Amino acid sequence: MTLVKIEKLKIHFDTDEGQLLALDDVSFNVDQGEILGIAGESGSGKSITAKSLMQLNDENAIYDQNSRVLYENQNLLELDDEKMIPYRGKIFSMVFQEPMASFAPAIRIGDQMIEQLQIHEQLSDEAARQRSIEALTSVGIPNAKNLIDQYSYEFSGGMRQRAMIAMALSTNPKLLIADEPTTALDVTIQAQIINLIKKEVQDRNMGVIFITHDLALLAQTADRILIMYMGKIVESGTVYQVLTNPQHPYTKALIESSPNIENFQKKLLPIGGEVPLLKDRPQGCVFQNRCSQFINNKCDKESPLIKEIEDNHFISCHLHHE
Amino acid sequence: MSSFIKVNNLDVQYSRGRRSLFEKEEFFKAVDNVNLSINKGKIVGLVGESGSGKSTLGRALLGAKEFHHGSIHYNFEEGSIDLSNLSKKNLRDFRSKVQLIFQDPYNSLSPRMTVRDIIAEPLEALGMTKSKSETDNRVIEIAQKCQLNINHLNRFPHSFSGGQRQRISIARSLIAQPEFIVADESVAALDVSIQAGILQLLKSIQNEMGLTIMFISHDLSVISNFCDEVAVMYLGKIVEYAPKNEIFLTPKHPYTQALLNAVPSINPHKKNIQKTLEGEIPSIYDRPQGCVFQSRCSKVTDQCRQNEPSLKKFHNHEVACINLDD
Numbered sequence: 001m002t003l004v005k006i007e008k009l010k011i012h013f014d015t016d017e018g019q020l021l022a023l024d025d026v027s028f029n030v031d032q033g034e035i036l037g038i039a040g041e042s043g044s045g046k047s048i049t050a051k052s053l054m055q056l057n058d059e060n061a062i063y064d065q066n067s068r069v070l071y072e073n074q075n076l077l078e079l080d081d082e083k084m085i086p087y088r089g090k091i092f093s094m095v096f097q098e099p100m101a102s103f104a105p106a107i108r109i110g111d112q113m114i115e116q117l118q119i120h121e122q123l124s125d126e127a128a129r130q131r132s133i134e135a136l137t138s139v140g141i142p143n144a145k146n147l148i149d150q151y152s153y154e155f156s157g158g159m160r161q162r163a164m165i166a167m168a169l170s171t172n173p174k175l176l177i178a179d180e181p182t183t184a185l186d187v188t189i190q191a192q193i194i195n196l197i198k199k200e201v202q203d204r205n206m207g208v209i210f211i212t213h214d215l216a217l218l219a220q221t222a223d224r225i226l227i228m229y230m231g232k233i234v235e236s237g238t239v240y241q242v243l244t245n246p247q248h249p250y251t252k253a254l255i256e257s258s259p260n261i262e263n264f265q266k267k268l269l270p271i272g273g274e275v276p277l278l279k280d281r282p283q284g285c286v287f288q289n290r291c292s293q294f295i296n297n298k299c300d301k302e303s304p305l306i307k308e309i310e311d312n313h314f315i316s317c318h319l320h321h322e
Numbered sequence: 323m324s325s326f327i328k329v330n331n332l333d334v335q336y337s338r339g340r341r342s343l344f345e346k347e348e349f350f351k352a353v354d355n356v357n358l359s360i361n362k363g364k365i366v367g368l369v370g371e372s373g374s375g376k377s378t379l380g381r382a383l384l385g386a387k388e389f390h391h392g393s394i395h396y397n398f399e400e401g402s403i404d405l406s407n408l409s410k411k412n413l414r415d416f417r418s419k420v421q422l423i424f425q426d427p428y429n430s431l432s433p434r435m436t437v438r439d440i441i442a443e444p445l446e447a448l449g450m451t452k453s454k455s456e457t458d459n460r461v462i463e464i465a466q467k468c469q470l471n472i473n474h475l476n477r478f479p480h481s482f483s484g485g486q487r488q489r490i491s492i493a494r495s496l497i498a499q500p501e502f503i504v505a506d507e508s509v510a511a512l513d514v515s516i517q518a519g520i521l522q523l524l525k526s527i528q529n530e531m532g533l534t535i536m537f538i539s540h541d542l543s544v545i546s547n548f549c550d551e552v553a554v555m556y557l558g559k560i561v562e563y564a565p566k567n568e569i570f571l572t573p574k575h576p577y578t579q580a581l582l583n584a585v586p587s588i589n590p591h592k593k594n595i596q597k598t599l600e601g602e603i604p605s606i607y608d609r610p611q612g613c614v615f616q617s618r619c620s621k622v623t624d625q626c627r628q629n630e631p632s633l634k635k636f637h638n639h640e641v642a643c644i645n646l647d648d
């Protein structure tokens with residue numbers, strides 16, 4: 001069942017260089033019990049997409065009038081800060097890349113977890129503390145009863161990231177937004193965290209938006225994948241469709257440039273050129289200057305529409321005609 | 323053939339400070355009894371978890387961090403050098419033959435220097451050129467090799483993208499024509515599409531100049547693609563060292579095996595990271611007696627808690643483990 005529906009999300013940023021288009025008609029949904037992966041190069045708009053759900057983008061973000069973030073038939077973009085509170089830690093919860101930044105260094109982990117819980121639920125200090133200990137225990141932190149009174153710098157990276165996830169899950173969210181939750185971690189710890197998230201999804205039937213640069217990580221976690229480039233979804237489909245039968249030249253190029261431990265003789269092919277700056281967004285297809293299959297007079301003129309090329313597999317590229 | 327770099331029983335320590343004014347300063351070993359030989363012209367990957375001592379070992383090899391026990395020898399064509407016993411002049415010579423490629427292309431380049439000056443710095447610091455025009459020529463030559471636009475050399479680094487900045491770092495570390503380079507997480511901050519180009523560049527220059535590279539990374543996929551040999555570190559020790567194919571096809575040490583099992587496969591039909599190591603790396607301050615990996619090892623025996631295994635030749639590997647089966 002659909003949990004959240006994003007429709008025509010379009011964001012400009014008001015800057016010294018004018019109003020710059022950063023997200024262009026992004027539409028997708030997340031189902032209950034589903035892990036939706038979002039991948040794409042740095043600056044492609046993954047984080048601002050995720051932040052839009054909680055309206056946490058910077059002050060200079062301008063949302064288009066037709067943009068919608070629908071949860072239970074309510075367009076969250078119409079809500080004011082006060083009405084948004086439940087979507088910032090209760091119904092929706094978020095885990096960030098750098099857990100150091102999310103725990104204040106001078107406050108004990110437990111106190112932060114208790115405070116977070118009490119914002120969203122009417123709980124006594126004792127009850128909130130119990131819930132926090134349970135949450136820490138459930139993510140595999142041993143001896144949570146004592147560790148809860150420690151400071152985040154006393155935790156190792158892996159423990160901190162677990163505590164962060166415990167805090168995000170303690171309010172029983174319907175949707176967990178994980179923005180590069182394992183990027184700073186070692187692979188063995190990353191594997192633990194991934195397995196933890198997958199288990200929680202099953203146990204709670206929660207939806208997850210999982211953002212990462214690492215396509216292999218999505219191969220192991222996601223049910224469906226969105227590939228973003230310059231604020232657009234260029235390809236989307238099931239993890240099998242996108243990774244084993246990629247159709248957009250950008251997706252193909254990304255895969256060809258990724259090193260693969262199972263095929264280490266593979267020759268890595270870089271993608272030529274670079275992502276243009278927001279202020280240099282080209283007319284036509286956003287990927288044209290790096291595309292090996294560029295069609296003159298077409299790709300530089302018209303913006304490709306989104307087409308469904310097989311069941312639930314969509315791309316936005318001129319190479320595919322109906 | 324004798325190896326190019328030979329490391330014997332190397333310990334590198336850091337201070338933990340004093341508990342109180344009256345107590346002695348305490349030290350701990352970030353690199354513990356490391357033995358390693360590196361052959362000329364090879365790319366040696368160094369992997370291991372955060373804090374395992376990779377950067378410390380790299381810096382010790384460059385003479386940038388003093389060590390307390392053991393030795394590091396280099397066999398240059400002009401003669402060999404013992405790092406623990408260098409005269410001022412030899413130190414200067416040595417410095418011109420080794421370089422570090424910075425880790426982070428965003429913060430490591432001085433924002434107030436032009437790209438030309440950044441690249442030229444090692445030449446000037448070592449007094450290797452006689453005139454400004456000679457320096458300029460060298461800068462242009464290396465910049466071209468690194469595929470930088472030579473018309474942009476008078477710009478400041480902030481106007482360059484991450485990938486270009488990494489090319490600037492590389493040009494800078496190559497300009498004095500070193501024989502050995504330590505690349506410490508040099509591509510970690512880059513997107514794969516850009517990373518692939520930087521790796522390609524490094525490889526072709528390495529070939530052309532006959533460079534030897536120590537490539538530090540915790541990305542095993544990159545290591546598997548780029549390196550000739552791989553050393554795996556855990557808690558200050560090298561636990562396995564072998565040619566790339568051997569490491570990735572037939573890993574011997576239980577830690578190497580666990581590491582490889584934790585690397586996600588890009589094939590969604592093959593779900594692979596379900597079974598991995600439990601627990602976390604122990605504190606480097608209280609290293610266990612016996613094997614460093616005992617607390618997370620599935621094959622641990624009483625023996626492992628008593629005797630510290632040393633690196634032993636096993637097939638084509640060097641492995642520090644007493645429970646090896648064929």
Ligand SMILES: Nc1ncnc2c1ncn2[C@@H]1O[C@H](COP(=O)(O)OP(=O)(O)OP(=O)(O)O)[C@@H](O)[C@H]1O
Pocket residue numbers: 013014015022040041042043044045046047048049058059060061213278
């Ligand atoms: N407040 C802002 N003002 C102007 N531009 C912004 C602002 N916030 C984000 N951007 C721009 O929007 C684009 C998308 O940013 P976003 O953070 O979503 O990228 P990302 O895909 O998450 O990248 P990364 O992988 O590096 O985290 C970038 O070009 C970024 O510079």
Ligand SMILES: Nc1ncnc2c1ncn2[C@@H]1O[C@H](COP(=O)(O)OP(=O)(O)OP(=O)(O)O)[C@@H](O)[C@H]1O
Pocket residue numbers: 336337352370371372373374375376377378379540606
């Ligand atoms: N200048 C220093 N003073 C004291 N301790 C240090 C110093 N530099 C590193 N250490 C410690 O030495 C150990 C090894 O650190 P090192 O930086 O070599 O690890 P690493 O393998 O490079 O880790 P990473 O993957 O995080 O870069 C760590 O416990 C670290 O905290």
Ligand SMILES: [Mg+2]
Pocket residue numbers: 046047048179
């Ligand atoms: Mg981001």
Ligand SMILES: [Mg+2]
Pocket residue numbers: 376377378506
């Ligand atoms: Mg390091």
